[in-house]
Amino acid sequence: MSMRRTVIFWIALIVVAAATALLAWHGPRRDRATGTGEAPPMTAAVRPDICSETTFEGARAILCVVDPADHATRLVYRGESGKPHGRVRSAVAALAAEGRTPVLAMNAGMYHADMTPVGLYVEDGVELSPLNTGGGFGNFYLKPNGVFFLRADGSAGVMETEAYREAGIAPAFATQSGPMLVIGGEIHPRILPDGTTRYIRNGVGVRADGKLVFAITRDPVSFGAFARLFRDVAQCPDALFFDGSVSSLAWGTDMEIDPGEPAGPIVAVFEKPSSPES
Helix, strand or coil: CCHHHHHHHHHHHHHHHHHHHHHHHHCCCCCCCCCCCCCCCCCCCCECCCEEEEEECCEEEEEEEECCCCEEEEEECECCCCCECCCHHHHHHHHHHCCCCCCEEEECCCECCCCCECCCEEECCEEEECCCCCCCCCHHHCCCCEEEEECCCCCEEEEEHHHHHHHCCCCCEEEEECCEEEECCEECCCCCCCCCCCECEEEEEECCCCCEEEEEECCCECHHHHHHHHHHHCCCCEEEEEEECCCCEEECCEEEECCCCCCCCEEEEEECCCCCCC
């Protein structure tokens, strides 16, 4: 080996060694979905009681199927001080402090800069924000948008905004968001089959048997893929988009997916007390 080749060889070796040391020093890549230093484990069931993990069209997603007979679903927005919780992490911590630790919680609707809901928001039968039938820019206004609501008996529904208004429903809880993802078994007509924007997204659907399905992706997906997840995998004839890029998920008080972004309305699922044995 010539002197020149020897020098080049040793320089390359030093560069590789330095790069390896630098990578070891900085640790593993920060995962976009979890906000942690490690990529989330590939598990068959992340919460085997109600949630499972699947891969659909190359992206990982978590599907949580909630039976109103076994779980109570609620919407939360403000703490005892009257101020918005602002984040899913803050909401579940406050609920736990009150002795009401949820099974799971996620962001559940869009909000203005001051954290107030963009559209309808009802909590414990009290309307805190009215139904929004206006137009504008952004996902919320990609008509038809819709409403996720819960009745006093725990049953739930997802409906287009205009259909919801005409139905005259008096919900115990409701949150308006948009766009609808699936309407009567069909993909929203204005959602492209596979658009160019990809985000970690979350939403809700209601199956024909009345069970709720909350879904969130671990990997960025298009609107079209997310809508097909609800239609083809979750088997929801109607589904509503909650949000993208800010999507968060908590198991109890532990954050499973946490981008560190604010959240307005938040949905929380609680176990119902077991009936006393006769």
